[in-house]
Amino acid sequence: MKPPDPTLLGYALLALIHQAPRSGYDLRKLFATTPLMSFSDSPGAIYPALKKLEQTGLIRSVVRDQGLRRKRVFRLSPSGLAKLKTWLTRPVQREDIIRHVDQLLVRFGFMDETVGAEGTIDLLRQMESGLAAYVPELQTFLAAHGPAMSLSGRLALESGISSYKSFLVWSRYALRQYEASRKRVAYETSQHSS
Amino acid sequence: MKPPDPTLLGYALLALIHQAPRSGYDLRKLFATTPLMSFSDSPGAIYPALKKLEQTGLIRSVVRDQGLRRKRVFRLSPSGLAKLKTWLTRPVQREDIIRHVDQLLVRFGFMDETVGAEGTIDLLRQMESGLAAYVPELQTFLAAHGPAMSLSGRLALESGISSYKSFLVWSRYALRQYEASRKRVAYETSQHSS
DNA sequence: TATATCATGTAATGCGTTACATGATTTA
DNA sequence: TAAATCATGTAACGCATTACATGATATA
Numbered sequence: 136m137k138p139p140d141p142t143l144l145g146y147a148l149l150a151l152i153h154q155a156p157r158s159g160y161d162l163r164k165l166f167a168t169t170p171l172m173s174f175s176d177s178p179g180a181i182y183p184a185l186k187k188l189e190q191t192g193l194i195r196s197v198v199r200d201q202g203l204r205r206k207r208v209f210r211l212s213p214s215g216l217a218k219l220k221t222w223l224t225r226p227v228q229r230e231d232i233i234r235h236v237d238q239l240l241v242r243f244g245f246m247d248e249t250v251g252a253e254g255t256i257d258l259l260r261q262m263e264s265g266l267a268a269y270v271p272e273l274q275t276f277l278a279a280h281g282p283a284m285s286l287s288g289r290l291a292l293e294s295g296i297s298s299y300k301s302f303l304v305w306s307r308y309a310l311r312q313y314e315a316s317r318k319r320v321a322y323e324t325s326q327h328s329s
Numbered sequence: 330m331k332p333p334d335p336t337l338l339g340y341a342l343l344a345l346i347h348q349a350p351r352s353g354y355d356l357r358k359l360f361a362t363t364p365l366m367s368f369s370d371s372p373g374a375i376y377p378a379l380k381k382l383e384q385t386g387l388i389r390s391v392v393r394d395q396g397l398r399r400k401r402v403f404r405l406s407p408s409g410l411a412k413l414k415t416w417l418t419r420p421v422q423r424e425d426i427i428r429h430v431d432q433l434l435v436r437f438g439f440m441d442e443t444v445g446a447e448g449t450i451d452l453l454r455q456m457e458s459g460l461a462a463y464v465p466e467l468q469t470f471l472a473a474h475g476p477a478m479s480l481s482g483r484l485a486l487e488s489g490i491s492s493y494k495s496f497l498v499w500s501r502y503a504l505r506q507y508e509a510s511r512k513r514v515a516y517e518t519s520q521h522s523s
Numbered sequence: 524t525a526t527a528t529c530a531t532g533t534a535a536t537g538c539g540t541t542a543c544a545t546g547a548t549t550t551a
Numbered sequence: 552t553a554a555a556t557c558a559t560g561t562a563a564c565g566c567a568t569t570a571c572a573t574g575a576t577a578t579a
Contacts, residue, residue: 139537142537142538142539144538144539158558158559159558159559159560160557160558160559163558169470169474170427170466170467170470170486170489171482171485171486171489173427173428175539175540177539177540177541177542178558178559178560178561179539179540179541179542179543179560179561179562180538180539180540182559182560182561183538183539183560183561184538184539186560187538203548203557204546204547204548204557204558205547205558205559206557206558206559207558207559233364233367234367240485240488240489241485243481243484243485243488244481244482244484244485244486245481245482246481247479247480247481247482248479252480255480255481272364273364276363276364280363285441285442286441286446286449286506286507286510287437287438287439287440287441287449288365288438288439288441290437290438290499290503290506291365291434291435291437291438292364292365292438293499294434294437294496294499294503295364295365295434297495297498297499298492298495298496298499300495301491301492301494301495302488302492304491305484305487305488305491305492309484309488312480312484313480316480333565336565336566336567338566338567352530352531353530353531353532354529354530354531357530369567369568371567371568371569371570372530372531372532372533373532373533373534373567373568373569373570373571374566374567374568376531376532376533377532377533377566377567378566378567380532381566398529398530398531398574398575398576399530399531399575400529400530400531401530401531
């Protein structure tokens with residue numbers, strides 16, 4: 136009955152369309168040229184995904200044909216914006232930390248334009264505490280099983296650990312950035328209102 | 330005509346079976362309990378994958394029924410071992426660095442048991458130079474587009490950069506470990522031969 | 524004797540990948 | 552005028568996910 140939730144690609148498309156109205160080709164070019172996200176820029180991925188988003192009413196399209204080449208431009212519908220928001224503000228599960236860190240990063244990258252600094256800080260706090268809890272688990276595993284592993288196996292595990300650690304450090308850095316920017320905003324608005 | 334190459338899951342199964350003969354259930358438990366790899370432990374993923382590997386002749390199975398529960402135990406065939414080796418020693422492409430770092434890590438983790446220290450060092454060198462080339466690209470992108478990005482977008486990009494950087498640092502650390510262990514082996518064998 | 528664990532599978536579904544296909548418009 | 556780029560799609564295929572299904576054996 137209920138249409139299923141979008142995939143990660145679907146959500147990314149929603150977020151990018153929310154930033155600005157875009158065509159399928161625009162989106163392909165974004166995926167091809169920006170280093171942030173690991174999505175395929177192949178038409179066979181993007182056009183069907185857009186079609187599905189439109190069929191489920193999350194986006195709407197208008198064909199523009201003025202002088203230029205014919206172009207189908209998409210915009211978010213109200214329900215599309217709502218879907219995007221609930222995705223962005225979904226609580227961080229343990230699984231997100233263990234197996235879908237990349238998804239968390241994509242989510243994070245799109246937060247400002249949709250849920251503002253409050254929501255972004257909220258996500259960062261959840262990421263920070265999730266990571267802070269997970270790193271020691273990995274270290275415990277390494278201490279227990281490391282000695283029995285091959286050198287390459289152990290080093291691969293250590294690579295995972297150090298990557299999580301650097302992510303944890305980053306999350307704290309990002310929190311500081313946000314708190315600084317919030318103070319700045321507070322200061323500026325107080326200047327205005329005075 | 331030619332059977333297609335295994336998927337990443339298929340290669341991981343090959344490598345784990347190469348470490349020791351294992352059953353489907355053994356493999357499921359490994360995926361469920363070890364933190365290294367992000368594979369699903371669901372039977373719907375593993376049993377069909379094993380079936381396919383057997384159909385293409387890369388593994389062979391024997392049903393064991395002695396006293397315990399009935400169990401299908403898999404071993405690598407010669408062609409399976411060959412397939413595994415060519416996968417492990419495949420040259421590192423730019424795409425591997427940009428979009429499949431996780432795969433590189435999986436590959437790396439399985440190298441010792443199959444291609445030895447020589448091959449592992451080779452992979453590490455390729456990873457190191459690929460990463461060393463890619464990090465500045467990302468930094469250039471950040472410098473060019475960062476100012477126009479939202480704070481969360483920019484921070485997400487910075488997170489990617491710092492993660493690549495920490496991976497680069499790790500690759501150099503891993504190289505030192507291997508060179509140290511190689512010297513140790515050389516020393517020990519020279520002691521033996523003297 | 525009821526529950527958890529061992530152990531192996533199948534079925535429906537959906538999505539992404541690769542490859543194919545088309546046509547208009549700049550640019551060299 | 553040939554090639555590159557803009558722009559949108561479809562078709563075949565394979566694989567993973569989720570859910571379902573079964574039955575034996577420890578364990579409480």
